[in-house]
Amino acid sequence: MTGTEALAWAVIALAGAAIGATSIGGVLVVPALSSLLGVPLPEAIAASSLAFLVTGAYALTGNASGALAHLRRDAPLMLTALLGAGAGAALTAWAPGDAVRGWIGLLALASGAHALWRLHRPDPRADHPWPGLGGQIALGLGVGLGSALSGTGGPVMLLPILMLMRRPLSRAIVAAQVIQLPIAIASSATHALAGRLDWRLGATIAVALLLGAWAGRRLARRANPRPLQAATAAVLLATGAWFLLA
Structure with missing residues (x-):
């Protein structure tokens, strides 16, 4: 394994740790695959999407009944x-590569x-009611489209x-998972x-x-996750600038 390959897998592991501890970081996967490993952008997005199916299931372990209840309660959000x-996902076949890279870069910066x-x-005031039917439909379509186009899992868009x-906040975290x-x-x-899709x-x-x-989940439960959150933020900002300016 070359140094560049080792760096790519280290970034992907960092993305996983950030997901486990803070629910963010998934947008790092596609840049690591495409820029460090040389995987064509559409294939990188496809492989990343499959991987998030596994991490999404893992995020719900220990709270399966709550997840099912949330699926029923926010069915419009999930269906859209x-x-x-x-x-x-269909757009990745013909969308200009530069436009997709720009979107991923902007998402990483945000x-x-x-x-x-x-x-x-860390605990912003949450005093507004949950979105109604129209709001859920708009959120679902936008988050689904933007996440699939960037090869991310959804929390990186929905939670912010x-x-x-x-x-x-508590309902937002469950919805993002x-x-x-x-x-x-x-x-x-x-x-x-x-x-x-490269299986x-x-x-x-x-x-x-x-x-x-x-x-990342163990770190969040047993120690202060702020250093990991700060490191992830720095890598996200650097990745976003790299994708936009390179």
């Missing part, structure tokens, strides 16, 4: 995320800025939006039908993310 993700903001405001809208499943299922199925690469990424998520 499914539809949006299918459309976003995620890094959000992570820094949470370091200083809900927090900026000052929605109830649950929404990974419809997005990953629709994205993976669309990529597989189009012949873009072996996706499974390897899933293992790396899963190990990182397990370590």
Whole structure:
């Protein structure tokens, strides 16, 4: 394994640790695959989408009944995320590569800025009611489309939006975890039908993310996760600038 390959897998493991500890970081996977490992961007997005199916399922371990209840309670959000993700995955076949790179770069920058903001405001006031039917449909379509187009799982978009809208934090966190499943299922199925999905690469990424998520979850429970959050924010900002300026 070359130094560049080792760096790529280290970044992917960091993404998994960040997901486990803070629910952010997934946007690092596609840049690591495409820029460090040389995987073509559509294939990198497809493999990343498959990997997030595994980490999404892991995020719900220990709270399966709560996840099922949330699926029923916010069915419009989840169903429209499914539809949006299918459309976003289909767009990767013909969307200009520079436009996709720009979107991923912007998403990484926004995620890094959000992570820094949470370091200083870990418990923002949440005093607005949960979105109604129209709001859930708009959120689901937008988050599904944007997540699939960037090869991310959903929390990196949904959680900051809900927090900026000052929605109830506990429900926002559960929604961000649950929404990974419809997005990953629709994205993976669309990529597989189009012949873009490298199953072996996706499974390897899933293992790396899963190990990182397990370590990140333990860190969040037993120690102060702020250093990991700060490091992830710095890497996200650097990745975003790299994708936008390179």
